[in-house]
Amino acid sequence: MTKVDLKKDIAAYTAPRGRFEIVxxxxxRYLMIDGHGAPAGPEYADAITTxxxxAYPLKFLSKKELDRDYVVPPLEAQWWADDMDSFTVNRDKSQWSWTCLNLVPDWVPAELVDRAIATAAEKGAPSIDAVRLEELREGTCVQTLxxxxxxxxxxxxxxxxxxxxxxxGLRMTGRHHEIYFSDFRRTEPAKLRTVLRQPVEHT
Structure with a gap:
């Protein structure tokens, strides 16, 4: 059985380092959990755990029942705040709101996602009632690594x-989006690899 790696198959998951590109x-579709506060806080940690x-039971269900295996995609998150200077100037993380994301393959039906959520609930995953499956339409974006x-x-x-x-000749439209190719719990900060993405539209 071939194991699919979605971050290699979807062109938008590749970004150049040191320059910006329009994609x-x-x-x-993503698993999503919403929250508020600094990423070092307990609410964000619980969201990642959940x-x-x-995501892992869903991968195993896909392999077992659909005969399609894949690498669990990297963690992603959308970030926003009433004052966007909290991202670029003062970095006041207490003002940040977020949505944790994990990509779901397009061949996986919603029924299988519901079963994976039920499995996680049985094992006592925190914030499990907050998990949802939703499509994200970002369209034109600017990004960099x-x-x-x-x-x-x-x-x-x-x-x-x-x-x-x-x-x-563009303006920002959607929420700031990050894709984490490194596990920040095990990687030294200087070596973290993160795609920074911003949805835009023509003015």
Whole structure:
């Protein structure tokens, strides 16, 4: 059985380091959990635990019942705040709201997702009632690959928001989106690899 790696098969999961590019992101389905507060807080940690407590049973159900195996995709998150300067200037993480995301293959039916959620609930996953399956339509986006600490993202995002996007005749529309190719619990900050993505539209 061939094991599919979605982050290699979907072009929008590749981003250049050191420069910005404009990409078209297709509609994609995700496991989602909403929350608020700093990423180092307990609510965000519980959301990550719960997302993976569903994602792994879902992978095994797909392999067993659909005869289609895949690599569990990386953690992702959307971030936003009433004052977007909290991302680019003062980095006041207490103001941040977020949605944790994990990509679901397009061949997996919603019924299988419901069963994976039920399995996670039986095992006592926190925040399990908050998990949902939803399609995300981001369309045109600007993105780049950031290598380094999350706390070093501010200047990169400032250049993206204040320089590159306006210079291309674009404006920001959706929520800031990050894709985490590294496990931040096991990777030193200088080696973290993160796609920074911003949905946009023409002015």
């Amino acid at each position: 078209e992101v297709p509609p994609l 997302i993976y407590s569903v 950031h290598l380094g600490s999350f706390d070093d993202e501010g200047p990169v995002l400032a250049r993206m928001h204040d320089e590159f996007i306006p210079a291309q």
